Amino acid sequence: MEYIVRPEQKVSARNYDVVVCGAGTGGVIAALAAARNGAKTAVVESKGYVGGIATEGGCGLHSFYNLWKAFPGVEKKKVIRGIPEELINRLTKVGGASGHNETVLRYEYDSDTLCVDVEIYKYVALCMLREAGVDVLLNTMVTDALTEGDRVVGVITESHQGCEALLAKAVIDATGYGDFSARAGADFTDPNDYAVANSMGIGGIDIDKYYQFLKDNGALKEYAFGPRDGDGKLIRVDGDWGKLDPEVHKKQLELGMHTVTTTLHDNYFMFIKLNYMMPKSPTDRDALADAEYELRRRQQEALKLLKSVIPGSENAFIARTSPAITIRRARCIACEYDLTNEEILNGTHFEDDVLAYGFHDYAPRFQVKNGSTYGIPFRAILPKKLENLLCIGMMITSEHNAHMSTRNTVSCMAQGQAAGTAAALLATGGYDNFRDLPFADLKSALLRGGVWFEDEPLCVKTN
Template sequence: MQNKIEADVVVVGGGPAGIAAAIASGRQGVKTVLIERYGFVGGMSTAAMVYPWMTFHTDSGEQVIKGIAQEIVDRLQERGGSPGHLRDTVGFVRTLTPYHPEIYQVVAADMLREAGVTLLLHSFVDDVAVSDGVIEGVYVTNKSGRTLVRGAVFVDTSGDADVAKLSGAETLQGRDGDNQSQPMTMKFRMRGVDLAQIKAYMLQHPEEFYSKTPIAELEHLPLTGVSGFYSHWRKSGVPINRDQVLFFAGPADDEVLINCTRVQGLDATSAEDLTLAEQEGRKQVLMMAEFLQRDVPGFQRASISAVAPQIGIRESRRIVGHYLLTKDDVVQGRKFGDVIARSGYPIDIHDPSGKGVTASFISGDGAYDIPYGCLLSMNVPNLLAAGRCISTSHEALATTRLTPSCMATGQAAGTAAALSVKNGVTPGKLDIASLQEELRKGKAAI
């Protein structure tokens, strides 16, 4: 006999966007279920070790992401799981936010429970029940067998627009022309790193590092991130298609997170390609660790302390929404009447086939709006998206995919889903002003 679960709002994907969406929905008093395929929440922030969170602020220092995202940071700080927002010593953005992933998992689960959310871990959505173009439920496979989770409104925070695809919603993938996506990266941590030695080298050789590195202030700042060691990389002979070394400090004092592997030309929505990517990523981890230990100051006594359970995915599928956010919207700092989130992170495209990273910075006040239309599926009326799979161009995705932005769109989608249930309307018919009022009550910075 098939199991059934009845809910008002069903959120699929327990990453940062899904956590924020489910908390926001639960706090509205509607019955909310969050489905996650792993045995823990956190998504790319835990399963793929995407670290640190970048960024809650504009380049001038204005905080444009608050609400549930900031509440999570506050709770982490109370538990000793984050120092809060620090200056980015790479210099790419104003701030970054280190966090301890194991503490984050517990904090997030506590907040979900407090909001009354039913959490289903070790559960994989493999099909969607649709009637007359409307989603009636999602099929979940887990240790209990097969379960139909029914709901009124569904929020796809899977990262890969899995629910959207299975429901028949229109989706896009990759860049125009060849559908190629940004490369995947296998993150890993090393302990025994001498950060003082690294900082001293940076002060002596500023030309070896990213041009925006705040060298003049470095003596007085904690080292949070490093991009460069250009000559070391050029001489290394490591067969990875990139042009610099990139790592971030923490969470321990002698620990760094290495963001250097690069797996290109594979499709994160293909099981076969994802299998190849996982294997290639782990080979590259060993290459990078050997190079760092041998050639880079501060790594002589370092060793691998952890490798991500899964490869990090920057880009895969995204929905076709009522509005598609573009590069021009971002770089012009465009404002929208139906704004539900803001971001100050620049466009940051890791080349799908080449070595480099293309950056495009935001003009005006340094922030752009994300409109509600980006969360609404064009052709499935009771489906919302949040996080990496909202409606954007390939270029705009290179900023909306960042974790704080995902948290912000998650809070908006969860709030909208709950209000739609309470008002007996589809999300597309929801009064924008009432949604924005609730988001402001939830301390969102819109």
């Protein structure tokens, strides 16, 4: 390996109260929360649109509700509210989301089905950021951190116009990859314990025919109804492909193809995910380039497979792919508190809870006790040793099984509201660092922002 030394560079600088790195699932909500709480806010996004993996990877948004249907007699509770719920309500009004619909089959996994139209999501989220007065710096990469000792003081960015410094009183790392925190000197691990994916949207394919095909083959696994092009029709379906022709099943497994899809439109599958377990972490650029190729190869094969088995889909085509690989995790940033799966399953709450959440992606194997909720404490988004920095989304929670809950879309969004609110309080309240911020002030601001807290938690941990 050869090395060069880069000369020192004079770059232009702008001043902000709060800079959010990454305008994805959590970052959009963080920036909205910061701006609405009075902070001069910028959000920096490497792509040309906002929304992140909520618009690129998943199928349904898990989950605004507790798992009420799996526990007869348990009250149905909407546990995530505030800005995430406002975004969904706004999307639903313009046909960009299904609203909340009861899952018919496999409700013990998620009792609520919520699907989004990814293109409307990108647009509406961007409108909301602009309305809130956030400076949305698109097509701009976060490349470095400005620090004074352990104190974060700004963000270095690169765009087509060159390098720029964004000086900030508080920074939120919402990059998914943990790029900013790593540059700032945070401790982290890079476990490479999940498959990466590229999810595609497929046109010319009928969800009702897919449902019927699965039913005829005794392979129907889950489904839900909701508004599709206006009417209450199927919007989510999955099958047990192990019950189909063994050759078809073998091919599906080879391709890493998830067989669940959602849709809000006739003749369209909003998501078909192709998964691939990389030999190295997705932070390795060259390994990532190979994975991008491999997933595009798999998409072509998957289309052929779907066309060959789902009746009436002979003219199906790939209408959309994610512009870049989507990851389930890259760096895991060491924070002051690391939630365990046991705490999640026991419905544990903390004195410094910033949200309550009730979904687990390994359900029904793992469910939060009695269909209740657990809390994510403020310390879980506060990186160790560094000051003026918060981390949200898929980069928190080191334990694999615990991560299967905290990294889901709706949790990431709620973490965004907590981080954005805290960052605004820090920046506008004259506090020296997040460790000095009185939690009571943060909780009051979150309550004002519509956040819901569990009144009667199953168990409370005070340390």
